[in-house]
Amino acid sequence: MPSLTSMAECILARAKKLDAYPEAQNIAYPSFDDDTLDQLPDELQDERWALANELKQLSRGAAQTTLDCALSAVDRRPCPSRCVSLQPGRHRTLGSTASYGEIAAASGLKEDLCRRFPRLGMGSHFFVEDSDTKRVRHTASSRRLATDRSFSDAVGLEIDELGPASSKLTQVWDKHGQEAGEPNQSAFCMFNETERLIFAFLASQPERTQRFGGAMGFFTKGETWDARQMLASFDWPSIDQPGAQVVDIGGGNGQISQYLAFHTEHVHYVVQDLAHVVSQAPSQLPGHLKVRIEFVQHDFFTPQTMEPPPAAFIMRYILHNWAEKHAIHILQNLVPAMSKGTKLLIYEYVLPDQPVTDLTGRFGFQMDAIMATIFNAQERTAVEYERLLKGADPRYEVEAVCRPEGSTMSIIVVGWTGSDRRPTKDDNASIKPKSGQIKVQTEWQITRN
Numbered sequence: 001m002p003s004l005t006s007m008a009e010c011i012l013a014r015a016k017k018l019d020a021y022p023e024a025q026n027i028a029y030p031s032f033d034d035d036t037l038d039q040l041p042d043e044l045q046d047e048r049w050a051l052a053n054e055l056k057q058l059s060r061g062a063a064q065t066t067l068d069c070a071l072s073a074v075d076r077r078p079c080p081s082r083c084v085s086l087q088p089g090r091h092r093t094l095g096s097t098a099s100y101g102e103i104a105a106a107s108g109l110k111e112d113l114c115r116r117f118p119r120l121g122m123g124s125h126f127f128v129e130d131s132d133t134k135r136v137r138h139t140a141s142s143r144r145l146a147t148d149r150s151f152s153d154a155v156g157l158e159i160d161e162l163g164p165a166s167s168k169l170t171q172v173w174d175k176h177g178q179e180a181g182e183p184n185q186s187a188f189c190m191f192n193e194t195e196r197l198i199f200a201f202l203a204s205q206p207e208r209t210q211r212f213g214g215a216m217g218f219f220t221k222g223e224t225w226d227a228r229q230m231l232a233s234f235d236w237p238s239i240d241q242p243g244a245q246v247v248d249i250g251g252g253n254g255q256i257s258q259y260l261a262f263h264t265e266h267v268h269y270v271v272q273d274l275a276h277v278v279s280q281a282p283s284q285l286p287g288h289l290k291v292r293i294e295f296v297q298h299d300f301f302t303p304q305t306m307e308p309p310p311a312a313f314i315m316r317y318i319l320h321n322w323a324e325k326h327a328i329h330i331l332q333n334l335v336p337a338m339s340k341g342t343k344l345l346i347y348e349y350v351l352p353d354q355p356v357t358d359l360t361g362r363f364g365f366q367m368d369a370i371m372a373t374i375f376n377a378q379e380r381t382a383v384e385y386e387r388l389l390k391g392a393d394p395r396y397e398v399e400a401v402c403r404p405e406g407s408t409m410s411i412i413v414v415g416w417t418g419s420d421r422r423p424t425k426d427d428n429a430s431i432k433p434k435s436g437q438i439k440v441q442t443e444w445q446i447t448r449n
């Protein structure tokens, strides 16, 4: 470990880089009142995250850092979710400052509670109390919660749904085994005492459904999630021929197909999903894309029957929702429609095969824990994706794993080494999986040896 002084020098260099931003924009430096670095370009976000993270932990010491982490749920939970912030719009009666009595009247909570819990949050610069008037006002953190709906949805989802549900993970492993892979036996299901999957379960509770949707919107906005990565990672002109079809498996409302249709000329997109999704989705499609995009009901746990085979299949955010045996099943169901030249493009997090401390890298591990909690599923490393594909069918061949600069997400380009004709059982018997052939490079490209 470097000395504290040399770490501080590193911080100084980073701080200068970050300061250059408000200076160039002619805005104030960040404070607890006003987070002026909030709109930093994505490439600087990691710099910000790294600014003093390690030094902060070292200066607090091992025990206190661990306690801080353990206490964070107690620290934050009652404060934002119960007092003022998680229901923006609900407390418009409050002015720019409020007494504890006014907060109590607006929130319907006892004044005593409205004093104790915000004061706890104030230790983390969440609300601030004027020492003379004892009136409370927002800081940048509490104001953001009160004014940005999708942000408060994201925080609310973590505090009220995912955190409590994840406490059941070890009980799930005890009850169903560590290989537990059934989504209806997940920690989320155990916590909510249901066997219904999260979407079906939440469907009967509009507020929770809305919060889930808002949180997803928050987590997936910004350049690091951009659909452009799908465009950048594959040679689309090579398949953009008249008659070419691309199948968007579990494509939801066709968001990615819409984006790709806009950037290709000829390809016809077939968005497959469950009945209740495809019955609603076409109405959301802009009129000019209706001839290029078609919605078809198809359960990905049944074989594809497309004839002729499509130029490519896309799977975005599909495999990470499923444990290995189910993911293998989904991949095997593509086989009847695979042909030489057919590509499978998988858009997912691809976890590094090592612990990471940078912001975007850590998010993949957090999503891994969330997938485990909600679906008994997981994010995977590049090697695990290769193993999954080969386990489904040895004729799948990972051609590249691309993580464009600054992106959270990766695209795995998969080719098909089988013949043009429909595969038979004999094909399966004669082709053995090749292993240990991929090399992960530091820039997150994977190439074959």
Ligand SMILES: C[S@@+](CC[C@H](N)C(=O)[O-])C[C@H]1O[C@@H](n2cnc3c(N)ncnc32)[C@H](O)[C@@H]1O
Binding pocket: 249, 250, 251, 252, 253, 255, 256, 272, 273, 274, 277, 298, 299, 300, 301, 315, 316, 317, 318, 321
């Ligand atoms: C996480 S969403 C991803 C949606 C879309 N691919 C995207 O990136 O916006 C998973 C999708 O899988 C669909 N899905 C779930 N089970 C399915 C099944 N058995 N067959 C087809 N689609 C399914 C869901 O309806 C949902 O649209």
